[in-house]
Amino acid sequence: MHVLNPDTLEPTAKLLHEVVAAGLEHKTSEDVYGTRATPEQLQALLLGDLPDAPSSPEQVWTEITDTVLPYCVNMNSPRFMGFGDTGGDTASLAAGLFAVLAQQNLINQSFCSPSGTFTEIAVLRWLRGLLGYANPPADQVTSVWDAGGVITYGGTGSNTVAMMLAREHAAPGTLAAGVTDPERFGLIVPRGIGHYSVKSAATWIGCGTHVTEVDTRGFRYDLRALAKAVKARRGRTMAVVAYAGDSRTQTVDRLCAVAETVREHDPEVWLHIDACWGLMCALTPRLTHLLDGIELFDSVTVDPHKVLNVPYGVSALLLRDPASLRLVSSYSDLIMQEDFAFGQVTPFIGTKEWTSLRAWAAMRALGRQGLAQVMDERLDRARRFADLVDARPGLIRLNEPDMCAVAFLVLPAGHDPARPDVDRINTLNRALHARLMAEGRWHLHQFTIPDDLGRVRQGAVLAPLRFVSINPRITDEHMRQVLDYVTALSQEVQP
Ligand SMILES: Cc1ncc(COP(=O)(O)O)c(C=O)c1O
Incomplete structure (x- = not known):
C-alpha cells in the first residue's frame, strides 16, 4: 500500500x-x-x-x-455557454486542493475541524450579509445556531432542508412522530419554470406530491392566480417557493408582492426563495433592488458553485431566523455535543467535506468590489448576446434577461409569425441541440418553457437553446461564432 x-x-x-x-x-x-x-x-x-x-x-x-x-x-472552455459551472476561480481552486489535502471533517469542530468550522461560518455570514439578512456581531456567535444557515453540497440538498423546516413549522414534532396527514403539507410552486428539487424534496421527506402549480406571466407568479391557490389551500400548504432566478431564464420574481400575497391569505405558510442563481443579484448594486422583500422570506437557497466560478459542490441554506434550525437538529452521542458541531444542524450529512473553503477563497479574493465588477461584466455580456440574437432575423429571443441567461430559438425556413408551427420550431431546436451535444464543440443548454412573453405564441411550450454569460472566458467573438454555428447547422437539420 x-x-x-x-x-x-x-x-x-x-x-x-x-x-x-x-x-x-x-x-x-x-x-x-x-x-x-x-x-x-x-x-x-x-x-x-x-x-x-x-x-x-x-x-x-x-x-x-x-x-x-x-x-x-x-466547463471552463470559452465555448461552454450552457451553465455557469466553470470552477475556474484561481483562489478557489487553490483552496479546494488544499482542503482535500487537509482532510477536515466539519461534523465537529473541536477535534476534526478546529479552524475550518469558522471559515464555514464566515462564508455563511458573508452570504447573509450580501443578501441583506442580519448577522449578530462576530463575538456574539456562540454556537452553530447563530451561524444563520448550513452549507450543503448543492441546491437540491439546501432546498430539501428548507422543505423539512417548512414541514416542522407547519406541524411541529413531525420529525419525531412522522407524517400522519400528508395532505397538510402542500407545496405551491410556479408552473413550468420551477426546479424539480423542491417537489422531490417533499416526496423524500414523506410529504407526498401535494403540489399546486400556479400560472406565471413573464416567468413570474401570476399574483392573482397565486392568491387564489393560497386561499384554496389555506391551512394545508406548508411552503410557497419563489425563484430569484429560475432554472431556465433566471428571472427574479417580485419577492415583496409574492410574500405579501401569500401572508395575506395564509400567514403561517413557510416562504422559501430558491436563489441558486439569484445570489448574483446581491453581488452588484445594479441588481440588489431585485432582492427587495427577501427579508419577508423564511429561508433562501444559494449556490456558489453556480455563480462564483468555484468547483463543486458548495451550496448554502440561509435562515431569516437562525434559531429555526433547531427544528431539524440531530442529537446523538456520536456527534460532539459542542457549540460548533455542524453535524447537529445539517440534516442528511454526517461526515462533512470542507467545500465551503472554495467559496470562502473566491469571495475573499474578490472582495465586494471584485464581485460587483465580475457581475457587471456578466450582465453586459448577456446584454450584448441578447442584442446579437435580436439582430439576426432567423432567431427569436424568449426572455428579457434579469441576470445572465438568454433563451432563444432558431426559426425554421418559411416560418410565418402569424401562424407559427410550434412543433416544427421545437423539432428544429431539439435537433440542433442534439447535434451540438454529439459534436461537442460548443455547449448551449436546452429545456422546455412556456412562452410567457408571447414571442412565438402566448403559452406555447417551447424548447429553446440557452446561453449563460457567467463564464468569463466567453468573448464577443465566441458569441458571434456560436450564433453563426447554430445558424449554419440549422440548414443541415431543417425538419
Ligand atoms: C433554480 C435551481 N434550484 C436548484 C437547483 C439544483 O441545484 P444542484 O444541482 O446544485 O443541486 C438548480 C440546478 O440547476 C437550479 O437551477
Missing part, C-alpha cells in the same frame, strides 16, 4: 504535480470535449472487473489520463 509519509513525500509530490498540470491543461483548453464517445463505448472501456493485482499510484494515474480524462467535459 502506498500512503503519504515522509519516505513517500517526494514521489507523491511529483505525482500530484503531474495531476495538477494535467488538470490545469484540461481547464485552459479551448475545447469543451477532447473526444466524444457514446455511453456504450465508455461502458466497454470503463466497466471492467476489479483487478486482482495491485498497481502503483503512477499506474493508476496513467490509466486515468488514458481512459477517463480524454472524455471529460471542460
